[in-house]
Amino acid sequence: MSDNPDKPRADLKRPWDRITKHAKLDGLRIHDLRHSFASVGAGGGMGLPIIGKLLGHTQAATTARYAHLDNDPLKRASEHIAGTIAAALGEQ
Numbered sequence: 001m002s003d004n005p006d007k008p009r010a011d012l013k014r015p016w017d018r019i020t021k022h023a024k025l026d027g028l029r030i031h032d033l034r035h036s037f038a039s040v041g042a043g044g045g046m047g048l049p050i051i052g053k054l055l056g057h058t059q060a061a062t063t064a065r066y067a068h069l070d071n072d073p074l075k076r077a078s079e080h081i082a083g084t085i086a087a088a089l090g091e092q
Contacts, residue, residue, distance in 0.1 A: 016030055035066070037054070037055070038063075038066040039066075041054065042066065043076075048060070048063045051063055051066065
């Protein structure tokens with residue numbers, strides 16, 4: 001732990017435990033937030049190289065583990081097209 005505000009905190013376990021307990025989010029890990037961040041980025045059409053840079057990854061292989069977050073772009077595209085057609089037909 002660092003008391004110097006110019007240095008990043010080395011241990012987040014205790015404060016993270018307090019935060020998740022207060023928010024009643026037992027079992028939520030900081031790493032889960034990174035996955036959510038990557039998932040939203042992938043879902044928004046950002047490529048994995050961009051997401052990797054945002055997460056601070058230096059190796060593409062590290063970010064490639066996040067590829068499963070957006071592994072069905074065909075299904076998403078199909079649902080978007082179907083929704084547009086349904087809306088045009090007044091079905092939505």
